Amino acid sequence: MKFLTCLITLLVGTLAFGQMGSFNLGGRSAGMAGASLTFGDEYSLFNNIGGLGRMENHAAFAAYQNRYGVSEFQVVGAGAIYTAGIGNAGVGFYKFGDDIYSEQRIHLAFGNKIQMVSLGVGLDLLQYNVSTVGTSRALAIQFGGIAEITPQLRFGAHIFNLNQAAINSETGEKAPTVMKAGISFLPSEELILNAEIEKDLDFDEVFKAGIEYQIIENVYVRTGISTESFLGAFGVGFHPKNLKFDYAFSNDSRLGSIHEISVAYSFQ
Template identity: 45%
Template sequence: MYRFSILLILFLGISLSAQAQDGNFNSGARSLGMAHANTTLSDEWAMFNNIAGIAGQSQYSAVAGIENRYGISSFTSMSAGFLAPSKIGNFGISAFRFGDNLFNQSKIGLGYAHEIGLFKLGVQVNYLQYSIETLGSKGLLAVEVGGIAQITPELFFGAHIFNINQAVLSPETGERLPTLMKAGLSYRPGDKITLSVETWKDIEYPASLRAGLEYKILDKLPIRTGIATAPFHQYFGLGFAPKNFRIDYALSNTSRNLGLSHSFSVSYLLNR
């Protein structure tokens, strides 16, 4: 078990560095195209980014996405989820997997969010599993909470904490699953523009600042861009929304010349 713990910590360090502290399990090409400045975004992908954002969504939604980092097959993540609105609030179930047969991490989450006036609040319980070939698997529970508040008709504030319970990866070493805190503002002067600025803080790493912009050239054709610090990344993306579908693509690059990262995601909104 001790050997597993040491190797798990090593692989976690590699994977977190490769993901450039992108926030553990943040997903969706819309979010990536805006530098994952997603804490105030309310959409069906919020079950991966800030669970509070699924509150107020009025349609059943199914989502799926894939992201590859730096052209390395081992750094590929896949995600899928389903959002169900109800009279007592909205429920979301999500699944995520990153890695290959040598090392992989997976997550299944069950979340709930409710809208009360100008506030949206949400909580999600996640079961995570880390696997290393020949050494077995380690499973644990992590809880996340989030909130979004409408300050004015144009200004929104969001906050989110992943792993608020500080789940322990290795009792032998005391190593804990990373805890990520996010908070930010978004300014929406109209239906066409969303500007988001926020800060991320992993307890073990320096704070990261993120800024993202979404502009709708047409109602169903948004373009996106964003930047992030620590380390510096640039992001670009676009979307298309024919009928009940939302299709998004995003790419990012890094000053460390590791190569491009690509993300593709699709949402299907069912009429109630």
């Protein structure tokens, strides 16, 4: 029975997100179907390390995902960012799965902003655990950047597992290598339009598009779509003063619904 559960978990995990290669975190990103590559917020630590240099204050954050109503597929993540004159540093933790099958990540990162360009680099300790097989670990490098082309247009790019780290030295199996590129158009202070493309070396391209609109002060609504498989998303955010509360609901056409809630606090 455990073997069957493990097998199902592995298959669904692969179909859903390819976990360790592309695992956007935070209700803001989830509400836009993951189209968050050009954001320079707390969750840049997970979504695009290039946005880390755009942070101006220390911050701490946490997020929880309930996927498809199955407790074995839940995701938890948390992190902290320290800002300084020479650059910003961050540390994060991410976990998917349970005792039978799990994927974990400990993440160290550094980012800086030079004029209109923000760059970041990160080192990730990846751990895969299958109760019937054992545990494998790998060190992966990621790199990303965001460029403000004009006040209304931003471009972002990111690559995860730049060094193509091997999970199993005997078989040569490697952790996923994922590349992303995208743009943001800001026609007004209240509206953001995002579009991006994501490519895992082992899978087809994924296209994402999302919209965020500030309806009143401190209150945001979001929506987005993603392909492979088709996913539609909706989200809301409430950002009073230094706090950020975000919630997102999305529905995968093959696997079902996902709920995500996240909270962040900024230390000025």
